Amino acid sequence: MYAFDYFRPSTLAEAAQLLASNPEAKLLAGGQTYIPTLKQRLAKPSALIDLAHIAELRGISEEAGGLTIGAMTRHAEVAASPVVKRVIPALAALAEEIGDPQVRNRGTLGGSIANNDPAADYPAAVLGLGATVRTSKGRAIAADDFFTGMFETALEPDEIITAVHFPKPEKAGYAKFPNPASRYAIVGVFVAKTAAGVRVAVTGAAPCVFRATAIEQALQSAWSEAAIDGVRIDPANLNSDIHASAEYRAHLITVMAKRALRAAG
């Protein structure tokens, strides 16, 4: 690791001020991606701003029938939360499948979506549920506008995620075909039946999480596995790597969508 300074703010305002005055600084959430990145010397921040001591970034609460989860809430907390299990059980189940227990004890919701790894789990839930990302600049960014590309989001350089609001779906489910070594999704599909219609978000398959509109339309007409039978996903814009070809991923999307549907009930 290259050397860096370390700041430990105790309020969001202090963290935002530190970030604004140190343009080469980076925010540290759970560090389960960023610390390995630093160890490989793939990043050289001037300073780390540790968000772990900011109480206002933590916690799970019910709001407007849905859930509001603080950015620094860890995966293990979401997975074990009775409130999450009751209001959006698919979200608790997704959190339980991230990485391994030690990663879940440190990794956070805000860290995951700010990083926007193409194969991460949380972006699929945020996009699939039509969640809203709240920030230190008072913005409420719709999931459809938040994930803009590979490791890219709509966040400004000096903007901090404070919480994510998830509306309660009528039904939701997530199914992933994990890479057996990393547990990242080779393909992960989140399906949700919401008041505004069916939403289907796919992670792991392309450079950025995306909505599978063909599956959405099929499920809109009938919420059943059979409805997906006729859907063919075009592999043209999907990832090909040592783990799976684009054609294989295209096939997996419909298979995982069916499993997600089964999980949703």
Next chain:
Amino acid sequence: MRISMTVNGKPVSGDVEPRTLLVEFLRNHLGLTGTHVGCDTSQCGCCVVHVDGESVKSCTMLAVQADGRSVTTIEGLAKDGELHPLQKAFHEHHGLQCGFCTPGMIMSAADLLNRNPDPSEQEVREWLEGNLCRCTGYHNIVKAILAAAQSMRAMARAAE
């Protein structure tokens, strides 16, 4: 930067660079070499310790992040010269071959048994997702953890 924490029940402090990993602080500053570094890429779990009672990879946490917190390493599990039931069970059931992954396996399993005193074999295997044994000795590791769970439940009942 000056940091202080409790390690295996004792207050410790030291001067570290912000980039010092928790595992480096434990091994190099405190001489607690029971916590191993196996992969350096946050995958193998040899470096698992408890921070405030929860298992974490100490190679994927900065020492400054553990400032003010309570850390338990493999050296802190035995009490009054008596091995922890997990340590005993790994010994009795030969839950190790080369032994390199063992401290991480035991610290990870201890977290599982704190949360779930009666896990199924499947739950044990799923929990060990973050711990690699390159000798592939998982069978006896799982057996040892299930045996330890049983003896810890018996001890808890006896104490009631």
